[in-house]
Amino acid sequence: QVQLVQSGAEVKKPGASVKVSCKASGYTFTSYDINWVRQATGQGLEWMGWMNPNSGKTGYAQKFQGRVTMTRNTSIRTAYMELSSLRSEDTAVYYCARGLAVDYWGQGTLVTVSS
Amino acid sequence: QSVLTQPPSVSAAPGQKVTISCSGSSSNIGNNYVSWYQQLPGAAPKLLIYEDNKRPSGIPDRFSGSKSGTSATLGITGLQTGDEADYYCGTWDSSLSAVFGTGTKVTVL
Numbered sequence: 240q241v242q243l244v245q246s247g248a249e250v251k252k253p254g255a256s257v258k259v260s261c262k263a264s265g266y267t268f269t270s271y272d273i274n275w276v277r278q279a280t281g282q283g284l285e286w287m288g289w290m291n292p293n294s295g296k297t298g299y300a301q302k303f304q305g306r307v308t309m310t311r312n313t314s315i316r317t318a319y320m321e322l323s324s325l326r327s328e329d330t331a332v333y334y335c336a337r338g339l340a341v342d343y344w345g346q347g348t349l350v351t352v353s354s
Numbered sequence: 355q356s357v358l359t360q361p362p363s364v365s366a367a368p369g370q371k372v373t374i375s376c377s378g379s380s381s382n383i384g385n386n387y388v389s390w391y392q393q394l395p396g397a398a399p400k401l402l403i404y405e406d407n408k409r410p411s412g413i414p415d416r417f418s419g420s421k422s423g424t425s426a427t428l429g430i431t432g433l434q435t436g437d438e439a440d441y442y443c444g445t446w447d448s449s450l451s452a453v454f455g456t457g458t459k460v461t462v463l
Contacts, residue, residue, distance in 0.1 A: 274452060276452075276454075283356055283442065283454060283455070283456055283457045284391075284399065284442055284444070284454040284457070285454070286451060286452040286453065286454065289452070298450055298451075300451055301451075334398055334399070336399075339446070340387075340389060340401070340404045340405070341389060341391075341401070341444060341452065342401045342404065342410065343401070344398040344399055344400070345398065346398055347398050
């Protein structure tokens with residue numbers, strides 16, 4: 240069965256960077272884009288961008304341009320999302336999700352930004 | 355941030371029906387498929403409907419989707435206490451960005 244398993248919770252100080260991983264199994268990793276979506280506590284879903292695991296091509300939401308980097312390691316079927324220059328407003332649960340249909344989601348990774 | 359508008363909440367008694375609207379524009383819903391997601395408390399979103407009205411394997415036919423113009427609708431019939439959750443619509447925009455709705459909380463009275 241399709242699974243996306245994300246790395247564990249992180250606590251970061253303002254100005255630092257965080258890198259979240261998303262390990263895929265149960266399907267051909269390079270056949271589906273990976274999206275990253277975040278959700279602040281009590282808030283809605285916010286799309287951050289996508290990455291094509293085959294080509295490495297990316298597309299980022301304008302809001303995160305210059306601060307987010309999405310990469311992958313195809314040998315271990317893992318996608319990564321790195322967010323830099325963290326501020327308190329970046330405190331949220333970060334999800335990876337598969338494909339154009341955004342059909343399968345990881346379990347989420349809580350990133351807390353606090354001094 | 356959300357460009358798709360949903361009602362904040364809907365409610366009904368067990369066994370009844372609810373509908374959730376999702377309003378967008380020609381740059382998103384009007385020209386792209388709509389998906390619907392259910393998010394139970396403390397859990398990741400789960401796909402309920404894709405390509406406007408298709409249900410993934412395992413999703414009961416109590417859940418249905420439709421679209422007309424720049425709006426989409428999720429229907430839930432035979433409401434159950436386990437359906438209490440937040441529901442989001444989602445689609446793609448002409449700028450190749452994904453967009454989500456503001457979210458609707460379903461309460462079973």
